[in-house]
Amino acid sequence: MSHVEPDEEDRAATVPDLELLREVSRRVLWLSAAIVDAANRGRPGDGTKVGGHQASSASMVDVMVALWFHQLTALDRVSVKPHASPVLHAVNYLLGDLDAAYLPTLRAKGGLQSYPSRSKDPDPVDFSTGSVGIGATATLWAAIAHRYLRSRFADAPPAGRFISLLGDAELDEGAIWEAVADPQVASLGELLWVVDLNRQSLDRVVPDIQIQRLQAMFDAAGWQVVTLKWGRLISALFQRPGGDLLRERLESMPNEEYQRMLRVDSSEVAERIMGDDGPPELQTLLQSLPTPHLAAAVRDLGGHDLGLLVDTFESIDDHRPTVVFAYTVKGRGLPTEGHPNNHSVLLNEAQMRALADATGADLEDPWAPFPEGSPAAALAVRRQRELARRPVGLTGELDVPDSLGRPYRKDVSTQTALGRLLADLVRDAPGLATRVVTCSPDVASSTNLGGWINKTGVWSVTERRDWFADDAQRILRWSESLSGQHIELGIAEVNLVGLLGELGATWSRWGERLIPIATLYDPFLNRALEPWSFGLYAGGQSILVGTPSGVTLSPEGGAHQSVTTPSIGIEQPGCTAWEPAFAQDLEWCFLHAMKQVGVPGGTSAYFRLSTRPVDPTLARVPEDDLMRERRRRQAVGGGYRITAHAPADEDVVLVGAGAVMPEVLAAARTLEEQGVVAGVVCLTSADLVFRSFQQRGSRGTGEGSGILDLLLPPAYPAPVVTVVDGHPHTLAFLGGARGDRIRCLGVSQFGQSSDLADAYALHGIDAFSIVEAALDLLGR
Structure with a gap:
């Protein structure tokens, strides 16, 4: 694993100014909420919900500020949980990597995507996320891909950490555990996952997150497990007389009770902690604390302690993968903080104004950058410079031949x-x-x-x-x-x-x-x-x-x-x-x-592909070089006609794909014995032929755009029988190519063990069934 290390004389400059990071965090919190607000209250709508996730974003703000404004290097790659996309855009804006004009465009055409997208967002996004669990595991596979590159190509660029920021509910996805359990993963010291442990899902407060079980599962897979449960403010209280009782009470408190405590007036917090029979030593401690201090302390979770986050990220063992369970409050800093139904709740105008006052922002000028010349502005400029990546070059031209020239004479699958x-x-x-x-x-x-x-x-x-x-x-x-x-x-x-x-x-x-x-x-x-x-x-x-x-x-x-x-x-x-x-x-x-x-x-x-050996001579590949090249171009275009009949002479056309072509050709021979001229079309790509069908009459052009007219010339209509070892509707579109009568043969039922002939007959894709379908279409 490679990291960008600062010069010795610059190391002092990298010591975090925690108050400055808190200022940045407040601005990121505001911007992430304002991005969602602008997409909903600030945009004329047609009645369709725009949506967004202000609360899910808020719980991740401090983790992302600690990373982007202090910890990350230009070589690191980060996957951001889907519902925190507004935070990513807010960070990119403050770093100068996103124009302010995009901030009101969340979920609008040409604007910010609903979830981070490498290919569709206008600002830097390392990994597309949105399909729960899959974006998180992408960093793992990217780490392996990069290791493969470096082992194969000495001049491949270096990389740093591969970081996933994921919600705790994503750990319910099987994709996570399939990836974690892969034996190679235990060697990936460059891998870091940070779990936003806000203990809420879409509909509810999670009754029991079973953190010990999750920790054990990662540990058993060879990961370093770090848990940031409490911040340093409340940890200091734990050291005071009665502090052990305070910690025991908070850690034994069900998630629902803790979340409810966050919603009451600060004057009620001590009473909530004491409950019905709290010990006197705990009461003494609580009475010694100013009400605002106690209210802040119970919210002081590890995932919101910027100093603790920075120290944790810097001290991680890079010889094995690491997962950090960062306890957070969903909706941290918002009026909806800790509410059990805050997942998709949007702040109203009054709440947005209150948030603006709390974060030093202005609802009338929501996108104001840091004041020019301010320490926050200087930090953003410095971090943009440190995180800037070199432009990606491309591998030189790679010679891919059209053909290897291997002769195919024996039956082969x-x-x-x-x-x-x-x-x-x-x-x-x-x-x-x-x-x-x-x-x-x-x-x-x-x-x-x-x-x-x-x-x-x-x-x-x-x-x-x-x-x-x-x-x-x-x-x-x-x-x-x-x-x-x-x-x-x-x-x-x-x-x-x-x-x-x-x-x-x-x-x-x-x-x-x-x-x-x-x-x-x-x-x-x-x-x-x-x-x-x-x-x-x-x-x-x-x-x-x-x-x-x-x-x-x-x-x-x-x-x-x-x-x-x-x-x-x-x-x-x-x-x-x-x-x-x-x-x-x-x-x-x-x-x-x-x-x-x-x-x-x-x-x-x-x-x-198929394991069925097929006689290569059935394809009737031309021997002449020019005609052979013509056949190749047709094959890569989607298909070709095997039979030499002129389309005008054909009574019926048999269209097949894949392993059933021997049956299609056998049916054509049988029909010929009955005096029926059957043209045979062999498809290599029904996909390209369908695109050709879609492109007919349009102004667009594309791969395979003319192949359909070659296979089924419009001037010579004839009944069509299609055959595929798959669902028959796969080729049903061919009936619309010329308006032909069509019979589609294929597999529409579950199969059973048998020999090949029985399987084909059972599903009606054998030569006899093809002949019968053709004769039925012809009224014979």
Whole structure:
């Protein structure tokens, strides 16, 4: 881990002025509340709620001020909890990294996003958050991605700490614990999580946060656990006579009772603490304290003590990951402080004026910066300079060939073809191969990554001895080191796509292009769907391979047969979905997809592959170089026509994708024997063909924009039968291409264990069912 260290003569300047930090904290509190207020009271509306989270922001203000105005370096990266986005924007504004014109634009078109967004916010945002738990774990995967970069490329830029600021309710998310439990994480000393422990969720005061259980879970995973429960003001009271009783009373008090105490008049606080039978020593202590002092002391939690926060962040052991549980008050400093229903409550005008008075702000001039020449202004200028980052350069041009020229003569599955392609890259395109990193959730061998792993090795955070190196019978050489190019995770698809997203963001974070490729069993794509989608939203570019897919994996039974994934691929923004049938198509399309990854304006890809061996000659790939190139361009455009019939002569068109193409072609031959001319269209990407369908008649242009007219020429309508090993509605849009009558065949029921022929017949995607559908459309 690398940090920016100040020069020795500048160290004195870094000693925090706590009163100055408190002044900054008051201004950040005001701005974060005013940003939400302007979006609601200050903006003409149409009756739709704008919303925002003033209380959730308030509890995080002091933690973020301690970081941005003292602790962070330019090399650090921070993920901010979703509901604290106004605090992030307030901090960026005070540091000069956000124009004041944006402050009233929260949740407006072209303005500040509802939750921090790397790609859509106008100010610096390190990690997109908003999907609870996923933004928090992103720092973990970013730390691994950066370590991978530094181990592979000596000139990769350094990094500092990877920090997550997360709400305590996020710890309910399973994604958190899947990530924490990964064995590699215990070595990530650059990882710091700060939990905003305000003990309130969206609807209520949490009855029992079970902090001991959470502490034990992190500790068991190898993390350093730090708990900041009380600030120094009240801790001093604990040292006085009767202070041990005060501490015991407060720490045994249920969360609800504590929160209620924050809502009463300060004159009632001592009585609330005493309860019905408080001991005399406690009463003596309470009576000795001025009422304002006691009211302030009971609010003095560790997450609001700026001096304690600064000291804690500076003293963290950087040899293992650290979690800091920072006790806070939800709504700290607001009129809604501690209210059980303050999560989405908005301050009214009178309350905003009261807050302005308390923080030294002005509701009529809410965006006033620090006075010029003031210590606060000088601090902001200095911190902006210290946090300024060097512009990110980009990896030079990477030569990605259109084809590797491998001949495909024997029956081979697309899954096997992918394994061979990756292994061939090391020899045929070594420059490209160095930028490829693969990962999988304990299914590397069963998804055919063995050849690649044998050539490139397995990457690990630390070097590990290979105890099977002398085993002559070993086929897969599982040698773990810092020089490997495959990262293996446990059986946790959420972790897989989390890492994939961050590996796919290194080009924009540090200017180092990677081409991350992840393999998982296709039916388990649904497990990872939300974090995968969120990673794409956050700007990660990668290739996800789902294999094996569909009922084609017949003996495995219904639990391993994916049905909805073809349409998921079509519907996923920021990604192109592919389902090639033949090995040659897979090679062309995969290399094409690799060109799009890790570049400005690039896109991710999802490949749905199969373990079914398919005869490559069925594709009828032209031998002539020019016609072969034409076929390649059609394949990467979304599809091609296999049969040589003129469209004008066709009675029916059979359209297939993926592993069912042998059945489609067999059906065409049977129809020909019955005197029916059947054209055959092989789709490599229903996604691109659908885009072509959408672009018809529009002024826009895009990838695959003309392919549909080539596949289904408008001048020659004919009935269409579509076939896919997935839900039949995947290709139903083709009925609108020319207004043809259409029959869509596919899988709409759960499968069962069987052989391939029985599986296809059971779901009506066998050759006989295709023939029958075609004849039905023709009235034969």
